[in-house]
Amino acid sequence: xxxxxxxxxxxxxxxxxxxxxxxxxxxxxxxxxxxxxxxxxxxxxxxxxxxxxxxxxxxxxxxxxxxxxxxxxxxxxxxxxxxxxxxxxxxxxxxxxxxxxxxxxxxxxxxxxxxxxxxxxxxxxxxxxxxxxxxxxxxxxxxxxxxxxxxxxxxxxxxxxxxxxxxxxxxxxxxxxxxxxxxxxxxxxxxxxxxxxxxxxxxxxxxxxxxxxxxxxxxxxxxxxxxxxxxxxxxxxxxxxxxxxxxxxxxxxxxxxxxxxxxxxxxxx
Amino acid sequence: xxxxxxxxxxxxxxxxxxxxxxxxxxxxxxxxxxxxxxxxxxxxxxxxxxxxxxxxxxxxxxxxxxxxxxxxxxxxxxxxxxxxxxxxxxxxxxxxxxxxxxxxxxxxxxxxxxxxxxxxxxxxxxxxxxxxxxxxxxxxxxxxxxxxxxxxxxxxxxxxxxxxxxxxxxxxxxxxxxxxxxxxxxxxxxxxxxxxxxxxxxxxxxxxxxxxxxxxxxxxxxxxxxxxxxxxxxxxxxxxxxxxxxxxxxxxxxxxxxxxxxxxxxxxxxxxxxxxxxxxxxxxxxxxxxxxxxxxxxxxxxxxxxxxx
Numbered sequence: 001x002x003x004x005x006x007x008x009x010x011x012x013x014x015x016x017x018x019x020x021x022x023x024x025x026x027x028x029x030x031x032x033x034x035x036x037x038x039x040x041x042x043x044x045x046x047x048x049x050x051x052x053x054x055x056x057x058x059x060x061x062x063x064x065x066x067x068x069x070x071x072x073x074x075x076x077x078x079x080x081x082x083x084x085x086x087x088x089x090x091x092x093x094x095x096x097x098x099x100x101x102x103x104x105x106x107x108x109x110x111x112x113x114x115x116x117x118x119x120x121x122x123x124x125x126x127x128x129x130x131x132x133x134x135x136x137x138x139x140x141x142x143x144x145x146x147x148x149x150x151x152x153x154x155x156x157x158x159x160x161x162x163x164x165x166x167x168x169x170x171x172x173x174x175x176x177x178x179x180x181x182x183x184x185x186x187x188x189x190x191x192x193x194x195x196x197x198x199x200x201x202x203x204x205x206x207x208x209x210x211x212x213x214x215x216x217x218x219x220x221x222x223x224x225x226x227x228x229x230x231x232x233x234x235x236x237x238x239x240x241x242x243x244x245x246x247x248x249x250x251x252x253x254x255x256x257x258x259x260x261x262x263x264x265x266x267x268x269x
Numbered sequence: 270x271x272x273x274x275x276x277x278x279x280x281x282x283x284x285x286x287x288x289x290x291x292x293x294x295x296x297x298x299x300x301x302x303x304x305x306x307x308x309x310x311x312x313x314x315x316x317x318x319x320x321x322x323x324x325x326x327x328x329x330x331x332x333x334x335x336x337x338x339x340x341x342x343x344x345x346x347x348x349x350x351x352x353x354x355x356x357x358x359x360x361x362x363x364x365x366x367x368x369x370x371x372x373x374x375x376x377x378x379x380x381x382x383x384x385x386x387x388x389x390x391x392x393x394x395x396x397x398x399x400x401x402x403x404x405x406x407x408x409x410x411x412x413x414x415x416x417x418x419x420x421x422x423x424x425x426x427x428x429x430x431x432x433x434x435x436x437x438x439x440x441x442x443x444x445x446x447x448x449x450x451x452x453x454x455x456x457x458x459x460x461x462x463x464x465x466x467x468x469x470x471x472x473x474x475x476x477x478x479x480x481x482x483x484x485x486x487x488x489x490x491x492x493x494x495x496x497x498x499x500x501x502x503x504x505x506x507x508x509x510x511x512x513x514x515x516x517x518x519x520x521x522x523x524x525x526x527x528x529x530x531x532x533x534x535x536x537x538x539x540x541x542x543x544x545x546x547x548x549x550x551x552x553x554x555x556x557x558x559x560x561x562x563x564x565x566x567x568x569x570x571x572x573x574x575x576x577x578x
Contacts, residue, residue: 012338015371016338016339019339019368019369019370019371020369022368022369023365023366023368023369026361026364026365026368027354027357027365030357030358030361030364030365031354031356031357032356033356095354096354099351099353099354099355100350100351100352100353101352101353101354103317103319103348103350103352104352104353104362104366104409105365105366105369106317106318106319107317107318107319107340107346107348107352108340108341108366108369108370109340109369109370110317110318110334110335110336110337110340111335111338266321268314268319268320268321269314269319269320
């Protein structure tokens with residue numbers, strides 16, 4: 001045969017993980033859907049922030065502008081960009097199952113948990129980087145569009161602001177990982193997307209039908225309610241502390257990922 | 270070298286592979302034959318660790334496939350179903366696989382050229398024809414320059430040019446001393462390429478033999494002799510251990526001897542031979558003889574449906 005193929009070397013776990021991670025990085029870089037999702041996430045954040053920065057000062061009274069959580073408002077695009085990041089997380093694994101690529105992947109790397117770990121790492125890095133860019137851009141653009149001396153103007157040095165913008169980035173990245181975990185469990189794109197957004201939106205709607213005392217005790221621990229505390233500056237009653245909230249949200253993602261890691265070795269590909 | 274021992278796979282109530290034991294020896298082309306649904310693809314998935322066996326085990330070069338960190342150096346596999354993301358280019362698809370096994374980028378280009386996809390390397394694989402998809406699959410199988418190649422129905426659905434290309438390539442790869450394990454239900458294709466045969470039906474092993482032994486073992490291979498002295502000739506052949514069946518009048522059908530022997534006996538005894546012909550059973554005849562009971566979907570005899578697929 002022509003070309004060069006080096007001889008196999010066994011038992012070097014780090015080198016092995018590095019190889020699989022390189023492969024997963026190339027995978028996520030070589031499909032259009034990745035760029036579509038990332039571009040959508042950044043665009044939703046920026047455009048929403050710009051529009052809010054332009055129109056909100058005219059629409060709200062001085063009092064409203066003084067009490068509003070302007071940092072959280074500037075991150076309003078997240079309601080849309082989280083859909084893009086969640087979709088990316090799901091597709092990282094379900095696109096392999098729906099296209100048949102998974103058979104080539106697992107024939108090349110039979111250590112399935114190494115594949116899933118490499119996917120988790122690559123998605124985490126890509127999602128954190130993109131979400132950080134999207135969140136900070138949204139915050140800065142909103143502030144840039146405010147009229148000078150507006151009551152909604154803040155700086156990253158103000159209490160809780162830097163934490164909220166950083167927290168928004170982490171929230172989005174963890175949401176992507178939750179999507180990856182659900183994708184690993186469900187293996188169908190449509191099913192996993194439905195499960196992800198069902199888990200985010202449906203419990204918050206259902207709980208509003210329950211008695212107030214239930215809402216106050218259970219409500220803070222619902223995925224979205226817990227997660228959104230970390231990008232909220234003005235702490236609300238009956239919500240978790242910011243980092244606790246993100247921690248709870250991380251637990252949901254971790255539970256999905258751990259289930260995925262357990263299942264992937266016990267199912268036929 | 271692939272060794273299966275008591276391999277079984279059950280999907281719910283369906284037994285796809287049933288206590289299958291076989292060896293694919295190194296350096297030969299072994300054909301894996303069986304009707305559609307016999308369990309060939311399932312067996313190959315079990316070999317690659319894509320499906321877990323219900324019981325039994327299979328090793329590749331002495332170890333379970335799943336124990337290899339860089340299995341592309343051990344076995345190159347072409348599965349029947351599509352195994353790539355249609356949105357990725359051929360080059361990127363191969364590069365993804367190569368990186369996971371620490372194979373160089375240069376090797377990806379070499380393989381793309383080898384299978385004739387050099388010009389289409391940057392195109393989305395989703396737009397490939399069946400023939401191009403098969404070429405991409407073969408390039409993936411050859412990435413690690415493996416000593417063992419395993420191909421599931423590689424010529425299925427290909428046009429004649431593609432069939433000839435695969436046949437030529439497989440012969441060249443086998444000539445380099447590689448082990449080739451090839452499944453097919455196309456008899457003519459198999460008889461052109463395989464040295465050995467593993468035949469299964471309904472998930473069970475039916476035969477494991479060399480191509481030559483397999484063809485000679487059945488009732489379909491015989492030497493036909495026509496002679497005015499049929500009776501004394503038959504007596505002499507029988508005395509030498511051949512099995513002779515007297516057909517109509519002066520025609521004999523013999524097994525257990527060769528046409529050379531019969532000709533020599535005739536010359537020594539002054540017998541006239543009106544006909545001396547060797548009838549070789551085709552792989553298809555022998556295969557149908559063996560799998561008659563094992564075929565799941567055979568049309569009932571006497572109907573107008575074709576007897577073989």
